[in-house]
Amino acid sequence: MKAIVHDEYGEPDVLDFREVDRPEPGGKQVLVRVHAAGVNIADWFIMTGTPYMVRLAGFGLRRPTKRPVPGTDVAGTVEAVGSAVTRFKPGDEVFGEGRATFAEYACADEDDLVAKPANVTFEEAAGVPLAGITALQMLRDAARLSSGQRLLVNGSSGGIGTFAVQIAKSMGAEVTAVCGPRNVELVRELGADHVVDYSREDFTHTSERYDAILDHVMNHPFSALLKLLTPTGVLMPNSGNGGKWLGGARHTIKAAALSPFTRRRLAPLLARTTRADLEEMARMMESGQLGTVVGGTYPLSDAARAVQHVAEGHARGKVVITVQSTG
Numbered sequence: 175m176k177a178i179v180h181d182e183y184g185e186p187d188v189l190d191f192r193e194v195d196r197p198e199p200g201g202k203q204v205l206v207r208v209h210a211a212g213v214n215i216a217d218w219f220i221m222t223g224t225p226y227m228v229r230l231a232g233f234g235l236r237r238p239t240k241r242p243v244p245g246t247d248v249a250g251t252v253e254a255v256g257s258a259v260t261r262f263k264p265g266d267e268v269f270g271e272g273r274a275t276f277a278e279y280a281c282a283d284e285d286d287l288v289a290k291p292a293n294v295t296f297e298e299a300a301g302v303p304l305a306g307i308t309a310l311q312m313l314r315d316a317a318r319l320s321s322g323q324r325l326l327v328n329g330s331s332g333g334i335g336t337f338a339v340q341i342a343k344s345m346g347a348e349v350t351a352v353c354g355p356r357n358v359e360l361v362r363e364l365g366a367d368h369v370v371d372y373s374r375e376d377f378t379h380t381s382e383r384y385d386a387i388l389d390h391v392m393n394h395p396f397s398a399l400l401k402l403l404t405p406t407g408v409l410m411p412n413s414g415n416g417g418k419w420l421g422g423a424r425h426t427i428k429a430a431a432l433s434p435f436t437r438r439r440l441a442p443l444l445a446r447t448t449r450a451d452l453e454e455m456a457r458m459m460e461s462g463q464l465g466t467v468v469g470g471t472y473p474l475s476d477a478a479r480a481v482q483h484v485a486e487g488h489a490r491g492k493v494v495i496t497v498q499s500t501g
């Protein structure tokens with residue numbers, strides 16, 4: 175089968191489109207014929223080996239020995255199942271979190287996949303797992319957002335942001351979305367009540383107060399963000415950009431250090447894919463409550479450009495790799 179492979183860490187030109195062995199599903203694993211694979215900034219981190227924490231987390235210190243084929247988000251058709259799989263059979267249409275999904279075939283644990291709703295395309299489904307579940311867990315678990323509360327989302331037009339605006343609206347929140355000029359209409363269409371165009375206005379220069387702030391950019395000091403919160407408000411710093419060593423963990427460490435000195439809640443969260451949350455996302459998509467904004471598609475052979483696009487920091491909704499199986 176064809177796959178994207180990197181033998182060393184580096185910029186997108188390390189990604190090679192070549193023939194590799196098809197994986198075999200063991201015990202509880204499902205082999206998926208990949209139709210689409212979502213791209214996340216995490217794929218850039220793993221491709222470049224930065225922040226260096228990625229290497230320490232077991233991906234390989236000098237070379238990407240553990241994950242030579244990138245990609246986790248996946249949507250496709252079940253091709254074969256391991257001997258202990260009970261929930262799926264060949265032909266089922268699924269989406270979720272797999273391993274090495276920038277390929278024609280990829281394995282996933284049975285519990286990391288759910289049925290793809292028939293009214294959702296493979297591209298739309300492939301955009302959901304990491305970004306959608308992060309948005310859901312941020313708003314439900316970290317913010318404990320409730321109806322009538324006021325939420326501000328900085329970086330509202332990207333992968334997580336577009337899901338966060340929709341999920342927050344479905345929870346009954348009043349949403350202020352911060353985005354660039356070309357995405358003002360998009361976030362309005364997704365349901366944002368108020369939109370701040372960051373090229374014209376600094377959202378921290380306001381007398382408004384929010385019950386929750388979800389910040390994907392972290393381009394303001396913590397003090398400026400905390401000042402915008404109600405006395406019981408919560409700040410969710412959620413940017414992976416924090417330098418070559420720590421990445422997003424820098425904001426988490428800073429939040430932990432500041433926490434004892436403020437009554438406002440600081441709630442960084444590392445999202446974790448669960449079957450229950452994938453099912454929740456599928457349900458919301460099936461009912462039309464939630465949709466994926468597919469802002470760009472690239473063929474598998476062009477995965478390097480797809481990853482580069484996301485890394486430039488101005489993706490619109492989700493960037494998705496489409497895979498045409500050659501056999």
Ligand SMILES: NC(=O)c1ccc[n+]([C@@H]2O[C@H](COP(=O)([O-])OP(=O)(O)OC[C@H]3O[C@@H](n4cnc5c(N)ncnc54)[C@H](OP(=O)(O)O)[C@@H]3O)[C@@H](O)[C@H]2O)c1
Nearest residue numbers: 308329331332333334354390412413414443444445488489
């Ligand atoms: N906590 C977790 O478990 C977890 C999981 C996944 C990802 N993350 C982190 O979450 C962050 C967001 O991920 P994502 O997938 O949503 O990223 P993304 O799709 O690349 O979106 C980034 C968005 O940021 C916007 N943006 C750029 N500069 C801005 C500015 N100055 N002000 C306001 N918006 C700006 C861009 O919009 P414009 O084009 O309009 O500029 C773009 O839509 C990443 O840093 C990632 O590391 C955390």
